[in-house]
Amino acid sequence: MPNVPENSATDRPATEHGPRPGARGVLTALLDSPFAGMSPWILMALVTGPGRFEEAAASAFALSLLLVVGTHRRGSSFKLLELFDVAYFGTMAALALFASDRVIDWLEKWGGEMTNVALVAFALGSILVRQPFTLQYARETTEPEYWTSPLFLRINYVITWAWVGGFAVAAISGAVGDIVLDDPNNFWTGWIIQIGGTVFAIAFTEFYPDYATYHAAVREGWPTDEEPQSMFHLFEWVPGYVLAIGIAGLLTEELSTAVGIGVIVVGAVGIKVFRQLTAAFDTRLAQTVPGTSKEA
Template identity: 45%
Template sequence: MRTEPKGTASGPVAGFLENPIVGMAPWIIFSLLVGPGRFELAVGLALLAAVALIVVSRLVNRGTSWKLLELADVVFFASMAVVGLLASDGTRSWLETYAGEVSNIALAVIAFGSMAVRMPFTLQYAREQVDPSLWHTRGFLRTNYMITGAWGVAFLVAAAAGAYGDLVLHNPNNIWTGWIIQILAIVAALKFTVWYPDVARARAAREAAGEEPGPTNWAGLLLPLAGLLVPIGIAVLIFDNMWWLGVALIVAGSLLTKRLSSES
């Protein structure tokens, strides 16, 4: 049974806006767009997205609670916009190079910090989609800790990849560190957010029935990631000099997708 606050709308749009993935959209936009010559564009679009999501959410879901993540969205990107406007050319150049890593680290801190204070940021969204009787159950809390942790890890990976491209390769637009690894990390977290609750519910149902835990269906998580290997391989063929790696990724992606499809 789902309970809804008084005045809160229901339906696909309302449910979409109450998804924590939506709250992370400004960060994803910023981390993927920012780079030399693109700081103003990235921070402007991220701030616009953050404000628009709050306004639309309040119009559609009247009475919904304020979320830590959406407040952090506005504060962080408004601050970045002000700094960008007032900063010297040298500071702006530094931001264009490293702001992506700063934003990824900031979101990782929010994720792990919210877990440390026993309020994983996905919990505020999840509570508005389930009956209050489930709010303090072990399975419900564990699911939110796992999903929040997955996002924290994803943004740490993205930050590390970006830092390696900037500090070691001295190439913020490197196809691997600037794009492929970061996109894969985000897609993996997105898929985990969708996949893990079903796994947790299946496990809880078996425990309630007094049955032994069954094997985890990892194919459901890995299949979309395997499918990404094909377009990644094509991108490597086009934009990188390692044609053999591009071919290998396309072949591996095709074979893994076929294998995992048969297991899912």
Template identity: 40%
Template sequence: MKAASSTAPGGRLAAALESPFVGMSPWIVFSVLVGPGRFGLAVGLALGLSVAVFCAARRLYRGASLKILEVADVLFFAVLAVVGVASSPATHRWLETYAGEISNLMLVVIAFASMAVRVPFTMQYGRERVGPEYWKSPEFLHINYVITGVWGTAFLVAALAGGFGDLVLHNPDNLWTAWIIQIAAMVTAMSFTEWYPQVVQARTHGAGTPPPVRNLLTPLAALIIPVGVVSLIFDAAASWFGVGLILIGVILARAINKDVEMTPRGGEHPPRKRSPWRLR
């Protein structure tokens, strides 16, 4: 079922709801925020966001089938909120430490289970952005399996990083394991979601030159500089390491910008059509 166009009332909301990022946003918010003293805030925001997304989607897409993520969002965070309210102080402290890893692992299960039953969760969003004639095309199916797998892997990396901080470092608020690595995994998955459909379209249909790998790496390169600054501010690593990250980020940014400026603008690289399978 198609939503209104981006120029119609509610069009921007429709465009947002058609993106899998919206369905994953409660999990990302919760994973990044949760920690000692922040469980209530994290689960409250995640549940509120889940309910808002669910209600907005039901209002905009009347009669449309429920999405896996929409249902999982509301159920998981509602149960987590009830458990948090009813739990003992000891259980509450345990949730503050490990709930982030539980939520990340839950999304890993959702991602790979949806692939196992042949309905990768990104496919439900993709179908709202393309015509029915594309739904069973090999390219559309391939793109959604790959992107769903990448998101599952990203949340697995986040869970492992958080678990390392909790169980090995005994520091749930470790800057690297609780924040930087997890955010980098999410940024990588987001960038891949934008980049990969264009690659498939170019290779399959000859729709222009495939986007270079630098397009995939640009968001990560942009992340290196603030990571270096934050590591210096919070003394999260040796000073030389933080300075090195900043220098590497500057060098990569300059190299990418120089590469973009040197790219011919004539007929050598024909304009690339918007991929009908892009999920954003």
């Protein structure tokens, strides 16, 4: 298939189909994103705990099966991540049913770290075999003629590396909690840092395609209707996440009242400051970059 042409406003490797209205459209968009394949892992993390490994494994396995069935009924292609979910959580569910109490106790302590390592291995493995797992999701919202374009492929390699990084942060944080602190449910290592790594990967997945497409258009002289975005957009989630940390810390009593309120204030103020900084840098880019595009 030829590379992306340069003489048409529609010749962009990240062209998406029109929006799908209503709740059905939101559900479809969710199923067409890597977050769908991540949902069983999130469910496992939320449900698991002392004496609840069986329930957690069964719930995650049921959700992974539901996603695969839903994908088939929608006529979409099966995703590697969703099939991996079924295989992994099917194994965990089988162990929960047939393993000895001693094995179950071991899994309750180390199961979280096992899932983190499994996700790192899966994401990195998909890169090594030259099939980054985000490709299958990106193809659901991209015209087929762009699937082999160098830009489309490069975007998905970069995004998959971001997920490798997010999973690795969770794995390292979990290892510190399990091995160093001997506390798998530690507020910081078991939850805040791990969730933060995942949220970053999700934010990067949303941000990078338009960002990379725009800058490629400027560099190569392609016409584009993408708006320039500063890197601040990639971290828009941080102040809100800080705010959520303060609230969660107060509710779980992991933070003192003074510290929790202070964190909440920092997050709330940060949201406003970040919006102002983002708008200012976007305006600056809009004033400078388009001129470069016209000269290209």
